[in-house]
Amino acid sequence: MGCLPTKQVGRSTHSLDPREAVALAAETSFTVNEVEALYDLFRKLSNSIIKDGLIHKEEFHLALFRNKKKNLFADRVFDLFDQKGQGVIEFGDFVRSLSVFHPDAPEEQKAGFAFKLYDLRQTGFIERHELKEMLLALLDESDLNITSDAVEMIVDRTFDQADTKGDERIDQEEWNEFVKDNPYVLRNMTLPYLKDITMVFPSFVIHSEVSEADMIA
Known part of the structure; x- marks a missing residue:
C-alpha cells in the first residue's frame, strides 16, 4: 500500500530565515531584531493549543x-490579522498587522485599520448599524455598562461629526x-511595549482602554 501525501502546514524549522526577517523589517515599523523577537512570540502563541505553527x-x-x-471585536481583529482569509494567521501577516499598533506606525495606517474594524460588511463604508454593533462589542470587551440611550447618543454624535456628506454612511476620507x-x-491602536519587545517579553494582551467618559465626550 502506498502512503497518502500529507500537506505540511506552519513551519518545520525553529529558526527564522534571516532574509525573511530583513524583508519584514523593511515593510513594517519593526527592526530586524524586533522581528526576530516577534518570531519567538509567534512560535509560542501558534503552538499554545494546536501545534502547527x-x-x-x-x-x-x-x-x-x-x-x-x-466577541465581535475579537473576531474582527482576528479577521484583519488573517490577511489571506485562511482562518489562521501566518507569521508574515502577524508581523505586518501587529506593526500597525507600533508607536512609530503612521497615523494613516492606524486609521485605516480602525476603519476596516468598523466596516463589518467590507463595503468601504461604515454604516450606522455597524458602528452600533462594534460599539456594543467594545463595551462588552471592556466590561463597561452604559444605557442603550447613551449608546444611541454616541452613534448619533459620531455620525453628526463624521458624516459630513450627509449620506448616512462614513467613508474612509470622512473617517x-x-x-x-x-x-x-x-487610543487602542498603539501598544507602547512593542517598542521594547526585544527587552521585555510583552504580556501581549489587548484590552480596550476606552472609558465611558471618552466614549460619550
Whole structure:
C-alpha cells in the first residue's frame, strides 16, 4: 500500500530565515531584531493549543484577550490579522498587522485599520448599524455598562461629526478627518511595549482602554 501525501502546514524549522526577517523589517515599523523577537512570540502563541505553527482563532483570543468568549471585536481583529482569509494567521501577516499598533506606525495606517474594524460588511463604508454593533462589542470587551440611550447618543454624535456628506454612511476620507479631530478613537491602536519587545517579553494582551467618559465626550 502506498502512503497518502500529507500537506505540511506552519513551519518545520525553529529558526527564522534571516532574509525573511530583513524583508519584514523593511515593510513594517519593526527592526530586524524586533522581528526576530516577534518570531519567538509567534512560535509560542501558534503552538499554545494546536501545534502547527499557525495561530488559530482560539489561540488568538486566549493570547490577546485572555478568554475564549466569542466577541465581535475579537473576531474582527482576528479577521484583519488573517490577511489571506485562511482562518489562521501566518507569521508574515502577524508581523505586518501587529506593526500597525507600533508607536512609530503612521497615523494613516492606524486609521485605516480602525476603519476596516468598523466596516463589518467590507463595503468601504461604515454604516450606522455597524458602528452600533462594534460599539456594543467594545463595551462588552471592556466590561463597561452604559444605557442603550447613551449608546444611541454616541452613534448619533459620531455620525453628526463624521458624516459630513450627509449620506448616512462614513467613508474612509470622512473617517480620517473624524479621527484627526477625535484622537481618542485611535487610543487602542498603539501598544507602547512593542517598542521594547526585544527587552521585555510583552504580556501581549489587548484590552480596550476606552472609558465611558471618552466614549460619550
